[in-house]
Structure formats: C-alpha cells, structure tokens
Amino acid sequence: MAGTNALPLQQLIASFDSSCLPKILQVSSGVYFQGSIYEISGSEVSFSTGDLIKVINIELISVCCEDISNNDKFELPINHAGLFRIVPEKMAYSTIEEMVSLRPVSLDSCLPFTFSTHSKMTFGNFTLGCGKALTVLSIERHEGEEDQIRCHVQGQQEASAEVCIPLSSRGEFYECESEEVFTLREIMSSPSLRSRKFHFINTTKYEHPLVLSPIYQVHAVMNLRKNVFKFPSSLEVDVVDVTEECKDVNFVMPLSLTEVISQPDESFPAVVEIMEGPDTSSPFNCSWLTELTKNEQMVFHKKGTSAMILLSSLKSRKAQQYFLVSQHYGGRFRKRPRVFNSVYELYVASIEASGLKVSVTKNCEEAEEEGLPVLSVGDQLEVVRCERMELPCGSSNEPKQSVEALFCYRLQEPDDEDDDDDDDDDDNVVKQEDEREEILLPLYMQGHFVEILTDNKKYRLKDLGKNSLPLDVKVVSRDTELESDPLAGFACLRIEGAMLEPIIQASFLHTPNHCFEIPTQWLSMSVFFTKDPLPWPSGQPPKCHVDKVTEVKDTFFYEFRKQGSSDEAPPPRPPKRNVLSSKPPKKPKHKKKSSKADKLQHLSDSVPTNKLHNLTINSKKRPPAPPPPDSADDQPPPVTPRKHSVAEMTTDKALPNTYVKIEKPMKKGLLHDASADVDSDHDYETVDDTLVTMIKKAQEDIMFY
Secondary structure (H helix, E strand, O other), rough: OOOOOOOOOOHHHOOOOOOHOOOEEEEEOOOOOOOOOEEEEEEEEEEOOOEEEEEEEEEEEEEEEEOOOOOEEEEEEEOOOOOEEEEEOOOOEEEHHHHOOOOOOHHHHOEEEEEEEEEEEOOOEEEEOOOEEEEEEEEOOOOOOEEEEEEEEOOOOOOOEEEEEEOEEEEEEEEOOOOEOOHHHHHHHOHHHOEEEEOOOOOOOOOOOEEEEEEEEEEEEEEOOOOOEEEEEEEEEEEEEEEOOOOOOOOOOOOEEEEEEEEHHHOOOEEEEEEEOOOOOOOOOOOOHHHHOOOOOEEEEEEEEEEEEEEEEOOOOOOOOEEEEEEEOOOEEEEOOOOOEEEHHHHHHHHOOOOEEEEOOEEEEEEEEEEOOOOOOOOOEEEEEEEEEEEOOOOOOOOOOOEEEEEEEEEEEOOOOOOOOOOOOOHHOOOOEEEEEEEEOOOOEEEEEOOOOOOOOOOOOOHHOOHHHHOOEEEEOOOOOOOOOOOOOOOOEEEEEEEEEEEEEEOOOOEEEEEEEEEEOOOOOOOEEOOOOOOOOOOOOOOOOOOEEEEHHHHHHHHHHHHOOOOOOOOOOOOOOOOOOOOOOOOOOOOOOOHHHHHHHHHHHHHHHHHHHOOOOOOOOOOOOOOOOOOOOOOOOOOOOOOOOOHHOOOOOOOOOOOOOOOOOHHHHHHHHHHHHHOOOHHHHHHHHHHHHHHHHHHHHHHHH
C-alpha cells in the first residue's frame, strides 16, 4: 500500500507481514497535536506531523475486542484461553464460490460447516428443495474439471444423502450456526477469519457479536532518536507508506559514550554532535563540562584506557576537593605521615609494607579482661606480625577466649623528671633508652596513631599508586606542562585509590589541539557521528595537549568508595564481656607527672572518710535543716566581723555562719570539736575545720544561686 493515501496506523500495520519489512512510514495527522507525547508502559514515544518511522519488525501482543452493539472496546492477550465461534452473516451469497472464499485459507481444516439454500436447485437427477441445510464435508478437485463441494443433506424420516455442488452454482445461500471454535491466535493468523464477527462460548458476559483486531508491538527506528524503540500499533495517528520515496534516507541513531567505545578504531577521529548533554547531577566539576550542550559539535580523537589516581584534599575550613589525575602527571610528591584510628587499620597497612612504625597520639587505659594494654601519648610502636592471643578469664570455670592481635615492639624512651617527690613508683620505672617491650594489641582495639616516616624521597604519581592506599602526600614540584597546576597549592593531599578507566580523548572544534579525557562510565550523554570534515588539513593532525587533572565532585568519591569496599571484610568485633566477672580497669603502670587533679585527690585522701562523707555537697545524706526560729527571739543579724587571717584560723575556733541562726546545742557541739583539735598532734584537723567552712559557704552560694 503505497502512494499518498493516509491510513490509520492500526490498519496499515495489520496489513504488513514480516516478509515485507522494513517499511518507512510518515506521520500524516492524528487526534493529537504536533509533538504529542505518549506515555506507553513507562516509555516515552513522541510523534510529530512529518516524522519518518522505519518499521523493522512487528510482534503480535494482544487483540482488541469491539462490541458492535455499543462500541465498547477491551483488550485480551494473544494467549487468552477462551474460545470463539463465528457469528453467521445475515447477508445472502449469490454463489457457492463467494461463500467459500470467506472461509479460512486452510478450508480443509475448518470442515465441516453448514449453510442453507433459499432457492430450488437441480443437480443432474437430484433436486434440492428450498430451506434445506447442507453440511460441507470436503472439496472435490479434479484436473480439467470444475471444483465441487461434497455436501451432506439430511432428509425426512432421518433419510440422508450426499450431493456434489459446483462452486459456480448460483442461488440464494445463507450461513448457518457452526460448531467450529477458534482461539485468538488462530483467528489472527487468518486474514479471512479476521474479517468475521465472533462471540464467546460458555460465557454470558459478552453475548453480543465482537469484531477482533490485532494489536502489534512495533519495533522501529526514527531519525535522531535513541536506538530501536517500541510502541503499540493502537496509537491514533494516520500514516502514509513512503518506502519507495525515502529509500535513500539515512536514519541517524544516537550513541551513548559506552556505545562509542564499542565502535571500531577506524571510526576515529571523527566529528560528532551532542544530542543530549550530561545532566546537572554529573560527578565532574571542570571547565569543559559546561560546554557539553545539545547541538554542540566536538572531535573524538581516539578511544582507549587511562590509568588514573583519585586525590582528595584534607578537611579544613574550606570545602573538601577531589581530583582525578592521570598517572602521566609530571609533578613530584613527598610522602606525609598517615593517621590511623584503630589497630585494624595498622594491620591493613602493615600487610602492604612491613616494618611500619607509629607513634601514639592519645592515651589508652588498660583493660585486662579485654586484652587492651596501656598506651601513652608519645609511645613509639613497631608493628611486627599478626598472631592470636588468649584473653584472661574472670573465673576458673570460664573458657578462655582467643582473639587476633597485632604483635608490636614498644620502643621506650626515658621519662621526664617527675615533679612529685613523694611518689613511691620511681624505682619501678625503666629508664633504658631504645629498650624494646613486647605488647599485643587486639585488632578490635581503638586507638590514635601517626606514622613515623624517615623517607624524604621525591616520587612520581605513578610510583605512589603502587603503595598501600590511602596515602598522604604533598606536591613539592609542580607539573611544568600545566599552565595552572591545581595540586600545587595544597599542604597535604590524600591518594584515595587507583583505577583503570575507559576514556575518549576529545576536544572542541574551536580548540582541536586542547584535549581532555572523558571517563565514559562516569558521564551520561548521547552523540551521533556526523560526516563533517575534521578541523585540520587532511593527514595533518595537530599535536594535542591533554589535561592531566580533572576536578570531580564528592559524589564521584562516594561512588568510588562504594564500589571498592564491597568485598572488604569488616573489622573484628570485641569479645563479649562477662558482667559478673568484670573487674575495674587498672591504673596505668607508667609513671606520669602529678597534676592538679592528683593533688586534689591527695588532699581528699588526707581527710577522714566519715567526715568527708558528711560534708560533701553531692552527698545523698545531708544534715537536717534547723527548725525555724521563734518570732520572740528574732533579732537583727549582728555585724559581720572582719575576716581572720590564716594564722588566726589555725588557732581560733571556726566561726558559725552569722546569717543563719543555729541552735545553741548544735553550736556547742561544733565548738567542742574544734577546741579538741587544737591540742591534737595531727595537723589535718585544722584543715578539716577550714574545709568545713569552705564547703558550708559553697552550699550557701549554691542555694542562693
């Protein structure tokens, strides 16, 4: 069906078969406006008047059933299990041949069927009366003779006969209700059956005649559209078959960057045009990204793979930055000490490089039951190996637990001079320089360590990528080939990981010699190859300068970490602690300088325990409040006397609070205790009275506040 005759898409597609494809259709008109968008099963299909559609395949997916009594429509899948029966036509056929032609192509498989004649007919010596029903049994074909149908005639009193009727016999013939049943697939496979009306059998839901129409899934391509797309043939648009007129039309198919990588090497270099630029969530943060816009042309020089290193700046007041750097970067780096926050991190780092030495940056108290040794700031450790250690059990009945631990040497240094001369542990401190002490650190132990580096060598980036990562470095000499080296201004950079990425080396038409590498797996955009000439003389490609540093966003870093840590085993968990048998952590054995807190603790230890318990502010057992004074005895408070000197306080009695009236018996008791302390041989009794006054005043200040 060609020419300029517009037909509904459904009708034209139904007339096709696989042998006549491909076909080129042009959108003529429809019930939708130009540029209408159809949302079909989550796929967006847009057609405009004048669009060319190249149909390359059709697939039968369902059947449209239309009730001719009320024009209601519904769809059934092609594998629907229901059966259908032909509705006899009410029109009369003038010849046997006309009636037979409307039967399925394979007439023999659809036999028998029944029809009736409303005219008297004579065949030889056999006369057929009006209203007789005839059942077609077979078709008789003889060479050189006219084709005939052999029919069975039911006579009176159960008498029957067979008669042969030529196909050219004329009369008035009508179809009778047939017992034949068909499936949807059988009906759709026969053009003659598709033109008939049917009704369901064994159901009362749809008793009216139905017209069945096939619905195809159309596989097609369009000019400037992404790959092969699919849409149903039931779209209400009119199309024209223009296959003959558009034989030479080139259907441009856009390609994603991953599809560009699969193109042969002979396709490069080439001029491409961007059909769909990258979205706003692109993980790159570089200058060339903003120029990747729709309809922009660029040059794809070549494809390949590139070894890259991911660097990050350390967290500071400024936002953290990330860079994707080619291993051909010409600058030089110097290692910086790494920071570790757990023993497990030390273990992982020691696997890559033996002889790791670290310094402790935070104190760690000893926990004997968990196998945690004491660590002090400044301790130097040398990691040796990983082995198993047994944890001490709480009781003899408990089984011992075995955990993995890191065997280390503690390189002890001489301690500083201690200010506390009364410390009894001076004789226990070891003062031998560079003496090695063996310790075991469980892998689940938390800690804070910094690497001790003695290496002052300058490295290339490609050499550092072979070390255990992450690794902290600093640029000590910039890449002289770069106009502005963005890595040279950072005090410290961290090498997060190394990767081998498929890339496309590209440039823009106005600067064909300034190239950059596009990692195809990290950028989503579509292009198509044009036939435009390259922006340089034939056979004289320019010398390309390739960018070696590309800034990326934090989303790139998170995705990279997510991909790289999928197979890593988690750090070991600490053993379960037995609450009943757990002991309080012991004090560190290392001698430390006395502090204010230690002196306060020493002072509190010199006060008798029972007195301090009664005088503490936070004690739950406080002295009862005095009863309110009588109104008759109310007197104005006396004038506060001047403060006594320290010398007077050591000999005189402690004065009561003049702002709170205290009963005399209580006052006498306190004074009696104080006077008894004067003649005592111990000097802490005076300190006790002074402490009493200080604590009472603190209580008053707190209550007043």
